[in-house]
Amino acid sequence: MKLTKNLRVVINDTTPHGDFSDALYYELDKVPDDKDIEKDAQSRIDGWIYTIENPPVIPPPTKEEIQKMIDDATAQKESLEAYIAEKETELASKVIKE
Numbered sequence: 001m002k003l004t005k006n007l008r009v010v011i012n013d014t015t016p017h018g019d020f021s022d023a024l025y026y027e028l029d030k031v032p033d034d035k036d037i038e039k040d041a042q043s044r045i046d047g048w049i050y051t052i053e054n055p056p057v058i059p060p061p062t063k064e065e066i067q068k069m070i071d072d073a074t075a076q077k078e079s080l081e082a083y084i085a086e087k088e089t090e091l092a093s094k095v096i097k098e
Contacts, residue, residue: 007031011041017052020045 009024024040026032032040061069 009037009041011044013045015049017049020048
């Protein structure tokens with residue numbers, strides 16, 4: 001087992017987009033000076049703000065993907081209908097016996 005001691009720097013900032021909270025971790029023998037830690041923290045905040053202001057564009061599904069969704073849902077529906085029929089038969093047999 002290998003144990004590594006780290007320095008954790010907690011980042012909390014209020015931005016125009018809301019509160020940001022994160023942490024930076026440094027190995028104890030590689031801790032940068034305060035100026036570089038500030039730069040790393042600001043870089044993390046800037047990256048978060050950039051992601052909020054420039055969200056990834058998710059392309060709409062293709063016809064093939066939509067058809068697969070339909071096929072998958074249909075298969076699930078058929079499976080559920082078979083399960084319901086099985087349980088209705090089981091229930092009916094118990095009602096008749098009782």
